[in-house]
Amino acid sequence: MSDLSPMRVVTALIAIAALIALPFLASGATLDIANQILLATIGAIALMLLTGFAGQISLGHAGLLAAGAFTAGILAQEIAAPFWIGIPAAALTGALLGVIFGLPSLRLRGIYLAVSTLALHFLVVYVGGEYETRRGFSTGILIDPPVVFGFEFWDPVAWYPVLLFVAVIVWLLARNLLRSRTGRAWAAIHDTEPVAAALGINVARTKLWAFVISSAITAMAGALFAYYRGFVSIEAFSLFVTIQYVAMIIIGGMGSLLGAVLGAAFVTVLPHAIEAASALLPSSGGLAGSIFAMNYAAFGLIMIAFLVFEPGGLVGILRRIGGKRGTR
Amino acid sequence: MQLVANIIVLSAIYALISCGYVLIYRVSRVLNLAHGELMMVGAYLLLMTASFTSNPMVAIPVAAVLSLTMGALVYLLLMRRMTGESVLAAILTTIALGILLRGLIVIFFSAAHQYPAVPLGIHSSSVQVLPGARISSLSLILVVVTALVYASLFAFLRLSRWGLRMQAAGQNPLLAAQRGINLHAIYAMVWAISMFTGSVAGMLISLDAGLDQTLIMIGLKAFPAALVGGLDSLLGALIGSLIVAAAEVLLIQYVNPLLADVVPFLILIVMLVVRPWGLFGTREALDRV
Amino acid sequence: MSTLLTVKNLHVSYQRAITALTGVSLSVDAGQIVAILGANGAGKTTTLRAISGFIGLDNARVTQGSIRFDGTELARRPPYQITRQGIALVPERDKVFPNLSVHENLEVVSSRSAGAERARLQDLVYTHFPRLAALKKREAGLLSGGERQMLALGSAIVCAPRLMLIDELSLGLAPVIVEEIVEHLKSIRTDLGLTILLVEQSAAVAFRLAEHAFVMEHGEVVLSGSSAELESNDAVRNAYLGTGSEGRRSYRDLAMARDKELKA
Known part of the structure; x- marks a missing residue:
């Protein structure tokens, strides 16, 4: 947590700058x-x-x-x-x-x-x-x-x-x-x-x-x-909100505060991303009514994918990438 | 009298659904929070078969067989991968499956309220069952089917070799494996049966009242019934359903109709405080999770 | 006599950290009764569990070595397949299904033995253990320790094994009961041509039943030989029969002490 490798400092500075500039x-x-x-x-x-x-x-x-x-x-x-x-x-x-x-x-x-x-x-x-x-x-x-x-x-x-x-x-x-x-x-x-x-x-x-x-x-x-x-x-x-929050900590990565942030961002952006993607599709007229359904389906699928294939969540993926680079 | 008839019908509905929770929990110690959705999928399977044939004697059995197959597939393709994972991970996987199914159902069948009874030419009529009490003919069928399902489940678990193996797997999976029992086959079978009974409930309810996503809520309300009776006891599921249904009908009648969705959970909380393992459940089940 | 089971250089570790077995090698000939002796924590039970495939379910892993049964490699196979290959285990604890009746315990077995063969084996169990025949409808959870052990042996027999693994045959049972079980086991073995590998804390029981024995210590086999040889071995007597003057100590310590005495 507390190791201040140059890589980490730079990432953190960029993140802070982005948050202020937004x-x-x-x-x-x-x-x-x-x-x-x-x-x-x-x-x-x-x-x-x-x-x-x-x-x-x-x-x-x-x-x-x-x-x-x-x-x-x-x-x-x-x-x-x-x-x-x-x-x-x-x-x-x-x-x-x-x-x-x-x-x-x-x-x-x-x-x-x-x-x-x-x-x-x-x-x-x-x-x-x-x-x-x-x-x-x-x-x-x-x-x-x-x-x-x-x-x-x-x-x-x-x-x-x-x-x-x-x-x-x-x-x-x-x-x-x-x-x-x-x-x-x-x-x-x-x-x-x-x-x-x-x-x-x-x-x-x-x-x-x-x-x-x-x-x-x-x-x-x-x-x-x-x-x-x-x-x-x-x-x-609704109960779906509970499920969304549970999904945030799973997708982000259990036992990590960074995971909570990443998960929150992922789960919040997902519906907007799906909406944007379906607007690009030619037959968007017929699909418009089922956007929420696509949200549910995508959401369930992603949760299952993380539970089955990547129980460490996004943080787990980051760590693996970091590990391969040899930073830790 | 009408109240008594209503209680019996509602408890039959809950009982037919809650046995699915009990079977899966008893045999594989997994709490299936997607049971409501799986039950709804069963009902939509009937809607699908009804679009191919107007003969209910074909449409209903075909849909039932499809739901049996799908139940097994849910285990083999998904839940099987959760063996050895934490209790939380397994529950969350069933929740995720439920969300996925909700989405897929709307994508394939739309969110509109639909009536599978119409293409099948089924009309519900009102039947006099007790002096001064009438229920719909489909409700009567539902009560009879629930009785049949429970009778066959008891017989299957107690008398057939595969039923005994299911019990054995539930009691001691390690020893069961050691006695040559293929646990994956047993678990796939129990998921299949569980989805089958749930689907039958879903089909009968939707033939009577039509079909949309609200069916899930009925499935979720049947869960407290299972827990009140004891999550690993079929007899418990039966009694629990009766208690929850009676409380629900009476409170709606005499106190406040808005309580409908919350009564089962109120009873659940009381039960968790007083006797968490349920009326007929085994106490050790509490420590095992 | 042909070799039925060969374990070569078997390494097992729990949770990737604790090493339980460090290169166990042993072999069992067809038709033999073989005992594994050793103190608590020597790795006897782990060896049996590794052979029966129980180990994968236990957060333990075979990291090295092989287990060959009648020419087939068994290491890392799931338990139910191993049972169907002809190996049945009688575990030390939780050896029956407590909520099923005695007869149901014999019914649930799923093995190569189908139909008539299953009925024959069940009859054989009831003939050899008449106590069980009298208690067919009793729930297994209500049985006494000895009856439970008989039922566990019985349900292992219905698996139609060629090799039976028994973890602690006599533990916690009255000597009279042990006597009875040992006699029945011997005659069943003759009837079926069974091979038996058992783990025993009591060397006296082991030597009575087994023709051959292995002594394990700290996760490896340190000594092997026929029961007669081992029984007359001073160090073994000291360590496991408690008849020597030095009380119960590890076999290796005693052997070293004896070597020193011989040199002096």
Whole structure:
């Protein structure tokens, strides 16, 4: 991680330069995609901490994003709370839900844990849906754009630096966390729980922490998503979203923060790439209706390909290429 | 009375679907989260065969045989590669397969709501089953088919040599291999049977109510039924289906219709807290994963 | 007598790191009963598992060497094919299917023996182990240790093996039961012309049953010979029969000590 080979420094500098230059060069639509990638990155890092590092399976990620988005939405709607209340509130809700999502993990492992988090997903979505119908927002909740010192954040250009900043902060937080005691404890329970317990690690607390931290970040990402879109609807948090996030960490590469970023970028760009590709096809008229179907199919296929042929994900591929060059 | 009839029909639907989850889990310890999609594929296979022939006595068996074959292929071409991988990887592979199938179905058959019953000339009529309770004739057939499927599964697993081998493979795969049992053949067979029973459910539901992607949700809701009963117990799947169906019908009737999609999962959470291995499941199954 | 099984220079390592076998060579003649002796961790069980193909499922790998059975190379073959070639293993633990009945345990076997042959072998098992015949419908999980061992031997026999591998025949069983099993095993072997390779912790049992034995230590064969020869070997007596004055020590240490004494 910390070796500063010239190759790495140059790559990092180019990446930073590109990230800074982007808003000046890119169109609004491209910048919108970049923002989506940044939002996905935050969520993917959160899931990577939980699954990739602490080894806890969760199929409730969309539920947690929804919880964050709805917290922000409901607060904005009911008490006109500004974003600097909405976002911490969302993180708090996430942390609370993290305890609830994490409790089954104290007793359950493997598929049973996957199933309990899946069930919680349906529960959160149900509560969100109930709120929408009860309050008569059957299509969703509108949120006014956040205002800071009189400046309204409503277009992708304004949002880009904010999201980039948050994503970098979350990345740094995650990196330091992994180097801390907590991070080492996660690695220990990921490998073998009994051994971790024998080493004096409090397995229950370690697991709950993983869920709490991951869920808090996820819910915050959900709230940011709500403010960015200016709109919250339960429709946006289907099970497919969970699957997308799980796909991000698989495609990126389990147990790697860089993997979470790469996976987030890949999964976010894929539908746009497919749309662009199908627009080039001559018979695009007939295909237009089935774009989402092609997304699903391509998505499933790519996930399977990674699971079967490249379990190390994109990071695994990068490492192999790097290894061949002899850099490490 | 009508409520009782509704509960029986819904539990038959759940039971017919959930036995697929149980069979695969019991024999190969894999949780197949693509079961809902595979079941939908079965229904679309019927739609396909119905476009070639209007005789249901040809279309339905051909579709059933196709689904049997496809189930085996799913194992041989895909799941076989996941042997020895982590629990998570296997679950994720089934999820990915499900997504792939959803996409392919829409590409090949469109997302529109379609009625395979129409080309086959099947009309559902209403039948008086209990005093003051009527169900559609297709629902009645579904209940009968579910009973038949369970009876044959019990007989197959308990009495036939291949059924015994499936149980043996589920209990101790290493010893089974050592006794000359080809595990890949057993697993392929169990995926085939599982997709077959799921497809039969999918076909019967779609003959009655038409066919689109919402069928997956029914498939997913049958999963809590399997888990409540115990993931490795067929009897459990039957009882679990009854419990989940009863709770769902009664809560929709008396509390809130919006609960329909969430009730099975609420019961699931309660079960996971109280008795995670299910009513009839073996406790060791919990530690094995 | 022809050689049925030849293991040459077999190396096995677990998880690519821990070496369990470092060049095991042994051979078994057709019709023989052969024992492998050795302390815990000497590599006896690993040798049996490598022969029966169990090893690939165990995160272990044959890294070098060959296993030839009746002219066919077996290393790296899947277990069910090895069984169908005519090798059946009776493992040390988890040797029966606990939720199946005694008879079902004999039924599930899938082997070269079909139809009439299977029925004949099942009858043979019931004749030699009358206890099992009386318990046909009992769930195997409810059997006693001795009955379980008989059932495990029985289901291995229904595989119609030419070579039977037994991991720890007597471990955890009462001497009377061991006696009974050894007698039955001897007569079954005569009936079927079986070849048997067994791993035994108790040298006394091994010498009673086997004609030939190999002594293993630290992943290799350190000594071999007929049972009579080995039984009269001082160092072996010391190490495995506990009848010498020095108590249980490794065979090699004892042999070295004896050499020193001889030189002095």
